[in-house]
Amino acid sequence: LKRRDDVDVDVDPGLLYPEHNISVPVDHFFNETKYEPHSNASFNLRYWFDATYYEPGGPVIVLQGGETDASGRLVHLQKGIVYELSKATGGLGVILEHRYYGTSFPVDDLSTENLRFLTTQQAVADQAYFAANIKFPGLEHRDLTAPGGTPYIAYGGSYAGGFVAFLRKVYPELTWGAISSSGVTAPIYDYWQYYEPVRQYGPPDCIANQQKLINVLDTILLDKNNSATREKLKASFGLLGLTYDDDFANLVSYGIGNFQSKNWDPAVNSPDFDYYCGNITSQSVLWPHTEAAASNASALLEAAGRGNESDTLTAPLLNLIGWTNDSYVSACDDTLDNCFGAHNASAPIYSDKSLDNYGSLSWSYQVCTEWGFIQTGSGVPKDQLPLISRLLTLDYLTLACRYAFNITSPPDEAVIDQYGRYNISYPRLALIGGEADPWRPVTPLASLDVPTQINETSTVSEPKILIQGAVHHWDGMC
Numbered sequence: 001l002k003r004r005d006d007v008d009v010d011v012d013p014g015l016l017y018p019e020h021n022i023s024v025p026v027d028h029f030f031n032e033t034k035y036e037p038h039s040n041a042s043f044n045l046r047y048w049f050d051a052t053y054y055e056p057g058g059p060v061i062v063l064q065g066g067e068t069d070a071s072g073r074l075v076h077l078q079k080g081i082v083y084e085l086s087k088a089t090g091g092l093g094v095i096l097e098h099r100y101y102g103t104s105f106p107v108d109d110l111s112t113e114n115l116r117f118l119t120t121q122q123a124v125a126d127q128a129y130f131a132a133n134i135k136f137p138g139l140e141h142r143d144l145t146a147p148g149g150t151p152y153i154a155y156g157g158s159y160a161g162g163f164v165a166f167l168r169k170v171y172p173e174l175t176w177g178a179i180s181s182s183g184v185t186a187p188i189y190d191y192w193q194y195y196e197p198v199r200q201y202g203p204p205d206c207i208a209n210q211q212k213l214i215n216v217l218d219t220i221l222l223d224k225n226n227s228a229t230r231e232k233l234k235a236s237f238g239l240l241g242l243t244y245d246d247d248f249a250n251l252v253s254y255g256i257g258n259f260q261s262k263n264w265d266p267a268v269n270s271p272d273f274d275y276y277c278g279n280i281t282s283q284s285v286l287w288p289h290t291e292a293a294a295s296n297a298s299a300l301l302e303a304a305g306r307g308n309e310s311d312t313l314t315a316p317l318l319n320l321i322g323w324t325n326d327s328y329v330s331a332c333d334d335t336l337d338n339c340f341g342a343h344n345a346s347a348p349i350y351s352d353k354s355l356d357n358y359g360s361l362s363w364s365y366q367v368c369t370e371w372g373f374i375q376t377g378s379g380v381p382k383d384q385l386p387l388i389s390r391l392l393t394l395d396y397l398t399l400a401c402r403y404a405f406n407i408t409s410p411p412d413e414a415v416i417d418q419y420g421r422y423n424i425s426y427p428r429l430a431l432i433g434g435e436a437d438p439w440r441p442v443t444p445l446a447s448l449d450v451p452t453q454i455n456e457t458s459t460v461s462e463p464k465i466l467i468q469g470a471v472h473h474w475d476g477m478c
Helices: 081-089 120-133 158-168 191-200 204-221 226-237 243-251 254-261 274-283 288-303 307-327 337-339 355-371 399-405 451-455
Strands: 018-024 042-050 060-064 092-094 153-155 176-182 188-190 372-374 429-434 464-467
Touching: 018 120, 042 120, 042 191, 060 081, 060 120, 060 158, 081 153, 092 464, 153 158, 158 176, 158 355, 158 399, 158 429, 191 204, 191 254, 204 226, 204 243, 204 274, 204 307, 226 288, 226 464, 243 254, 243 307, 243 337, 254 274, 254 307, 274 307, 288 307, 337 355, 355 399
Parallel strands: 060 092, 060 153, 153 176, 176 429, 188 372, 429 464
Antiparallel strands: 018 042, 042 092
């Protein structure tokens, strides 16, 4: 085999690693009534592997793809965490897709009935089945299954990070060790705390202006006695035709969410958050077409009770208008409601049950049934200015649960809580996270202590590493 050192890391990894499938059971749990009617069928679970550095006795390192098309994870075989671990240990690297994502579907469509097999429990069992049964093409002469002589090490980030922590605890005989990167293990239905690390670790001037601008919007939008001012506000953004105020508030709240995409690696880092902050902190109007609306912006600030800050907030408000138009509104070639509205129950994002629409349905179903993580503005304590609009409520942000799946009750968090929530631990389970990660409040590293204090609890058997200043899943790329 050609050594990876000789392979151009700029080559599309899809050209380097052929895809394979393993047949796995649709239903691993015939004793669970929630999966009725049960299925005896099997389906193809997609995976890729690289044996470039494999040496007999070395581990199999499996990166769990999580809630996405796992072909997007192939870069980790090429130059990321799986490459580094395989090279260091003489291991065989694997990318394993999650059921109901990419091409790994056990059903023909995504009707609510067919989605009953989409649970964390079933998916974790898939990975255990993989370890116990896999025969890698070209290596059939070797027994690379667990719990034989081959140690399996699971790696995952974010949802997949929590996933591999559960895998290590539930199937220890099949998983020698696991590395949970930014692993979420504690579901919260109203997850307003998502924005707390952003508030605490984001640039102070950006955070302060974001809070003030959102407060301006909320003050006007929540005043039901002044429809003229509400219309003036929406018209200023070119969004007068957007019927529902919560849809408007949702769109205008998008920018601050780019914080999660910051990364230490320039090749992975998104500049969007810094660009957005540059807009709402500048004292110069950056979008010339908005200058004519300066007096209107001042009037909106006055109506929101911030007229005394007109000198410092007018340009940021105009830049928020310009940024929103440039980033989203200008790209809308349909009605505003069709582009940005969430209230149409017959919209394709809800009604299209084809496998092609898994990007809209699969993770939403997991959120609605097990995980929650609804990032509200309404849940923020009343004595604190939120970073997103208070119009973003549980009721609004769970429209997909009702429209797509007819789910009207909160998720069953107990099915995830059973694994340990914040207290999950197991020998050879490593927990890694970022100090400034918006997901940190739902990880085992949720304590607000400084990294040195967290890291003092780390042991060789159960490492805990909190990376100072890091955001989400920063250890994944190398």
